[in-house]
Amino acid sequence: MNSLNILNNIRIVLCATSHPGNIGSAARAMKTMGFQHFYLVTPQHYPDPQATALAAGATDVLDNAIVTSTLSEALVGCAFAIGLSARKRNLSHEIVTPRIAAQQGLQIAQTQPIALVFGTEMSGLSNAELDCCQLLAMIPANPEYSSLNMAMAVQVMCYETRMQALEIEAQGNGKDEGADAIELATNEDVERFYAHLEETLLHIGYLNPAAPKKLFERLRRLYARARLEKEEINLLRGILTLTVTPKKHTKY
Amino acid sequence: MNSLNILNNIRIVLCATSHPGNIGSAARAMKTMGFQHFYLVTPQHYPDPQATALAAGATDVLDNAIVTSTLSEALVGCAFAIGLSARKRNLSHEIVTPRIAAQQGLQIAQTQPIALVFGTEMSGLSNAELDCCQLLAMIPANPEYSSLNMAMAVQVMCYETRMQALEIEAQGNGKDEGADAIELATNEDVERFYAHLEETLLHIGYLNPAAPKKLFERLRRLYARARLEKEEINLLRGILTLTVTPKKHTKY
Numbered sequence: 001m002n003s004l005n006i007l008n009n010i011r012i013v014l015c016a017t018s019h020p021g022n023i024g025s026a027a028r029a030m031k032t033m034g035f036q037h038f039y040l041v042t043p044q045h046y047p048d049p050q051a052t053a054l055a056a057g058a059t060d061v062l063d064n065a066i067v068t069s070t071l072s073e074a075l076v077g078c079a080f081a082i083g084l085s086a087r088k089r090n091l092s093h094e095i096v097t098p099r100i101a102a103q104q105g106l107q108i109a110q111t112q113p114i115a116l117v118f119g120t121e122m123s124g125l126s127n128a129e130l131d132c133c134q135l136l137a138m139i140p141a142n143p144e145y146s147s148l149n150m151a152m153a154v155q156v157m158c159y160e161t162r163m164q165a166l167e168i169e170a171q172g173n174g175k176d177e178g179a180d181a182i183e184l185a186t187n188e189d190v191e192r193f194y195a196h197l198e199e200t201l202l203h204i205g206y207l208n209p210a211a212p213k214k215l216f217e218r219l220r221r222l223y224a225r226a227r228l229e230k231e232e233i234n235l236l237r238g239i240l241t242l243t244v245t246p247k248k249h250t251k252y
Numbered sequence: 253m254n255s256l257n258i259l260n261n262i263r264i265v266l267c268a269t270s271h272p273g274n275i276g277s278a279a280r281a282m283k284t285m286g287f288q289h290f291y292l293v294t295p296q297h298y299p300d301p302q303a304t305a306l307a308a309g310a311t312d313v314l315d316n317a318i319v320t321s322t323l324s325e326a327l328v329g330c331a332f333a334i335g336l337s338a339r340k341r342n343l344s345h346e347i348v349t350p351r352i353a354a355q356q357g358l359q360i361a362q363t364q365p366i367a368l369v370f371g372t373e374m375s376g377l378s379n380a381e382l383d384c385c386q387l388l389a390m391i392p393a394n395p396e397y398s399s400l401n402m403a404m405a406v407q408v409m410c411y412e413t414r415m416q417a418l419e420i421e422a423q424g425n426g427k428d429e430g431a432d433a434i435e436l437a438t439n440e441d442v443e444r445f446y447a448h449l450e451e452t453l454l455h456i457g458y459l460n461p462a463a464p465k466k467l468f469e470r471l472r473r474l475y476a477r478a479r480l481e482k483e484e485i486n487l488l489r490g491i492l493t494l495t496v497t498p499k500k501h502t503k504y
Contacts (some may be wrong), residue, residue, distance in 0.1 A: 029404060034394040057397055099415065139411065140418055142286040145309050148407070153280060155404045156411050160392065163351065166392055205499025206491050218487055226478035235470055239458050244493050247457030 002033050004165050009109040011037035012154060013074045013081075013117045015129055020045040022121065022125060024054030024062060025151035033158035039074040039115075071117065071132050079112035083125050083133035084153055086146055094135055098160040101137035108206040116157050121150050123212035185233045191248050193233050194220060200240045256286050256417050261361040263289035264406060265326045265333075265369045267381055272297040274373065276306030276314060283310035285410035289369075290317040291326040301402055318469035323369065323384050324439065331364035331436035332357060332479065335385035338376050338398055346387055346477055350412040353389035358416055360479075364436055368409050373402050383469065384439065386476045437484045445485050446472060452492040 003009050010029050023046055027038060038061050040046055046067065060246040068074045075081055082101045096104070105114050117133055119125035130136070139156055141148060148156070185193075198216055201207040207215060228236075264282050269275050275298055279290060290313050292298055298319065307314040320326045327333055334353045348356070369385055371377035382388065384487050392410055393400060400408070437445070450468055453459045459467060480488075 002298070025401065025404075028399075028401060032393045032400045032404075034396075053372070056401075057399055097415070140414065141284045142414075145283045147280075147309055148284045149277065149280065152277075152284075152404065152407045155407055157500075159408050159411075162392065162394075175444045201491065203498070204494040205490070206494045215487065218484065222478050222480070222484050222487075226474055228474070232474050235467065235474075239453065239456075242456040242458045246455070250362065 004162070004169065006106060006165050006168070007034045007162065008036065009113050010035060010105070010161065011039055011074070011078070011113065011115045012158070013039040013041060013071065013115050013242060014043065014150070014154075015041045015071055015118065015125065016120045017043045017046075017150070018121050020048035020051040021054045022149070022151045023048070024051035024056075024058075024063075025149075026118075026154040027051070027055040027062040027065070028058040029151055030158055031061050033155070033162040035158055035161075036061055036064070038062070038104055038110035040065050040067045041074050042069055043067065059172075070144070071129050075115055075117075075132055077113050078115045080108045080114040080135070081117050081133040082115070082135045082137050082157075083117045083130050084157060085130075085136045085138050086124050086141070086148065086153075094101050095138050096135065098137050098139055098157055099164070101135055102157070102161040102164040104135060105161065106168060115156075116161070118150055118154060156225075183230045185228045185230045188229060189233045190223070192219050193228070196237055200243050203244055228248050256414070256421065258358060258361050258376050258417050258420070259286045259414065260288065262287060262351045262357070262413065263326070263330070263365065263367045264410070265291040265293060265323065265367050266402070266406075267293045267297065267323055267370065267377065267401070268372045269295045269298075270373050272300030272303040273306045274318075274401070274403045275300070276303035276308075276310075277401075278370075278406040279303070279307040279314040279317070280310040281403055281407035282410055283313050285414040287410055287413075288313055290314070292317050292319045293326050294321055294322050295319065306389040323381050324443065327367055327369075327439040329365050329382055330367045332360045332366040332387070332391050332440050333369050333385040333439070334387045335365070335369045335377050335382050336371065336409065337382075337390050338393070338400070338405075339390075342350045347390050348387065350389050350391055350409050351416070353387055354409070354416040356387060357413065358420060360436060364438075368406075368413070370402055370406060372481070379469070381482070383472050386479050421482070437482045437485045441482060442475070442480060443483050445475075445480070445489055448489055450494050452495050453462055455496055 012035055014023065023043060030038060040073060051062060052059055082105050108114050119129060140152060196211060198212060202209055202212060264287055266275065266278060275295060282290060303314060304311055334357050360366050371381060391400060391405060450464060454461055454464060
């Protein structure tokens with residue numbers, strides 16, 4: 001469930017990063033999303049204490065980073081490289097959203113290594129670097145201010161890829177990992193509660209005995225939306241019992 | 253295409269942020285995704301030169317931030333609040349992925365303001381803060397290291413919400429034709445109902461006056477899940493009034 005081995009087939013590649021803090025933040029972002037293979041192409045400062053500080057609990061990812069002098073070297077063994085772009089380019093590259101990129105990338109990562117490639121903070125990927133990629137992804141940012149911090153872009157891409165990987169895995173073993181093991185009330189429990197509620201509301205004069213259904217339907221709808229749990233039915237019925245026969249406070 | 257007015261109905265709320273740099277980074281993350289309404293509940297340092305530096309081109313979002321002394325104040329006028337949680341909690345709050353949270357939130361944001369609420373860097377949202385939220389979202393992070401930087405979490409949530417908003421817009425004109433124009437209760441309406449409920453439950457002896465909060469929290473969560481409508485609040489408060497002073501049946 002938590003291994004998500006497919007993510008081990010994906011490397012994160014940063015090209016010519018200027019700020020060591022961004023390298024550290026990217027390492028942290030990677031690890032939170034379950035990625036570990038980190039490549040740095042000609043970083044301006046690495047290793048660097050600022051990178052280590054911002055990596056927080058992901059210094060292992062940072063320390064194991066592989067430094068190369070060209071992007072091609074960083075992509076050795078990869079079957080597919082997705083480049084991140086902050087702007088539309090006049091190129092024949094296909095440009096897709098991070099979601100589509102993650103879908104396409106994971107298809108391939110099931111059997112072969114792939115890479116997510118990020119350019120410099122100032123100017124993104126060069127044309128030469130883009131030529132090493134098979135697909136361009138663009139985060140659909142605010143056209144009036146589209147300047148995501150580079151580590152933020154790493155976080156978004158890793159997040160999308162992880163979400164997609166979790167979905168693939170959920171389809172595979174048919175398990176819904178998001179579901180909590182809370183016991184919901186059964187239909188009978190809920191109906192007994194409604195009967196108790198109606199009786200109580202008649203007792204206190206809230207419902208019109210001649211036409212009790214009208215208002216009551218509204219209340220049923222409210223509780224239906226809440227999807228009542230078994231334990232909550234007990235709480236609510238406890239209230240109803242005391243509504244009819246209040247307890248003396250001194251009992252406490 | 254680029255207006256995405258619906259995002260103007262969504263506010264980003266940071267609770268008790270320690271590091272001013274995170275406030276600045278969050279402002280930048282917001283603006284890149286097209287969000288502008290920023291609320292800071294008791295920030296430790298604000299304004300601060302580090303926040304300004306990290307906001308980069310989003311100093312307008314930062315400068316227009318509204319500082320409040322409680323979360324309730326920051327939520328005035330909101331019909332729905334989504335809290336971000338870094339861990340599973342032993343509560344009956346519904347926990348969903350950012351994607352599902354964005355879908356549910358945008359449904360409501362079509363007609364009423366909503367909020368995305370983020371806790372402190374160290375410990376996230378307190379239980380009292382969670383009680384102000386109707387839905388919990390959890391980024392499905394690596395269980396072995398799930399510590400996302402807070403501004404990164406803001407980026408991910410804003411990204412998901414933007415993606416979803418773009419999708420809605422692509423499908424139509426931004427309006428969900430199927431959606432009913434039901435007016436949800438505001439945060440203030442709901443708080444007044446809770447106060448009335450607590451008072452009534454003390455009156456009938458359901459809550460222990462020495463420790464009323466324990467059971468009461470369960471009830472708050474139940475109603476939070478239901479996302480109460482304005483009219484339902486009136487129905488429920490009508491019941492509470494009659495619980496204390498029953499009406500004679502013969503009135504009908």
